[in-house]
Amino acid sequence: MAACSVEALLAKAEQEEAEKLKSISVQKELDLEFDIGNLLACDKNRIDLREFREQKKEDFLRSLARDNTQLLINEIWKQPTERVQEAIVVKLPDPATPLPREKPPPKAKPPTKWEQFAKLKGIQKKKKTNLVWDETRVAKNEYNRLKNIARAQKGKVPVMGLATSTQQSKEELSLAVSVAKTSTASAGRFQDRLPKEKAPKNMGKKRKFEPLIGDFSNERHKQLELLKLMDGKKPKLDITKAVNKQMREEDREEAAAKYKKRAGKKGRKGGNMSGKGKGKGGKGGKGKGGKAGGGGGGGGGKRRGKPGKH
């Protein structure tokens, strides 16, 4: 009983397969010759003239064409396929049919004077090594590119304090204001102030030098003071004061880092770095901001252990 059902199943499966293949199979006396690289098929079978004359010409030709095209498509579908940007593409082999060229193949050129010389000396062509990836440069390039774009569109060029368009904090805005104020030729000494605005503390450290030949007594006094200081055993640096200052700075940095993280920006605010020690950060780097901040924090951490070395 079981055997019967198995046989029946197999027979049924075979039939189904045959049905499926029926739609694409074509009977021909002679197989066609294919040149898939050229999408070409050649049918050498004899065509029955009688059939051709009996039927309507176009219908006969069309059915012949259909059969041959079916065989060609079957052959093409045997080739490997791959997916390229949402379309399925079949890879074609090289064309097999030899066709005449347009022009004769190029003649080998005699080696140039340099080539002869190089061959004689054994000089080999050296390829220039590829440039190495430099992240700091990349960040700087990116910043410049954006600035160019903004300038080209006559839009607002992001100022150092105001690079982000989202909400700025009070500190950032005040920093942006102070930076804008001091970006003048006289370092902001002659800028007008709002009625209730406080005078800026660090009034652009423009150095003032004493005249060369001036007050002799003053000069003498100064020199003696200096010598006394150099002689004295007491160090100029007040250790406790220095340490306290350093610690305060570090605390400020950590707070800034936390704020930065919360704000989620990639350290575009160069503002929270004090101008003194972190000259690099102040100068160039929207992109460098995060890195230098991290570096500063790391450096500060190191220094914590050795305050005396100052």
Next chain:
Amino acid sequence: MEGITKRSKRFLESRAPKLIEDVKTAMIMKGGNTSQTVTQALKDIVSSNITRPFEDSTSLEFFSKKTDSSLFLFGSHNKKRDHMPNDVCVTVSFVLFAGRLFDFHVLDMIELGIEKYVSLSDVKASKCPEGTKPMLVFAGEAFDTDNEHKRLKSLLLDFFRGPTVSAVRLAGLEHVLHFTALDGKIYMRSYRSLLKKSGCRTPRIELEEIGPSCDLVLRRTHLASDDLYKLAHRQPKALKAKKKKNISHDAFGTKFGRVHMQKQDLSKLRTRKMKGLRKRKGNVVAEEQDGQAPKVAKEAEHTE
């Protein structure tokens, strides 16, 4: 070649013989008295890309140089007056000259008479997008047995195959050009192929006729001699596929490799694993016994 600019240099380089050649371009030309039909025929064959219609007097080869094309199609129509005793018959025939050039000299040229022509505009059907690489089918014994038909087949292949590509979008296989050599004529038909579901991976094909279609008759031919033909086929050595040494294929497609080994001392070969014969340090006596043991083992194997 003094004073050549980079631009002109590039231009000349593009025309110079190359290792791997670009797609052949065709010049389509009209003869002295071409009729509407012929013009239409020419237009249809290359859709919108007629390079330029020229007058009779111009030289074919000169224009091939000018346009850097190596294929040409020249259409005209002749009015023949047959003076019969009582009547004057005028037979009008539309003629197409198709040919190709090698090194700016005519290689092959075939005159085809157009007996019936149905243009693109006459056939009401949605057309294939321009630029699709067509599938080409040649049917009929003549294309395999008759020399002239063989050349014609090669010429038509050159004309219609389009640029050689390494891959083709399966959905883009829409255009089929079918040439049938039968009854002294060549029937060219152009179809659009529809890929239908077939139950298996390969689709079933249905064809829809689109234009143009023509019935051609082979007339005069001017074919290149065998020597010239062979010369035109010569490929530069650099293009020949490098054969991998020591690899061969047999009839079934199995890949065979060849490994070259140094000469082995067959007397020292051990074909059977015998624990006692294993090499131990400083065991010279065992070596002599080895000389005989393997041979015995071999014979035993044969009898098995």
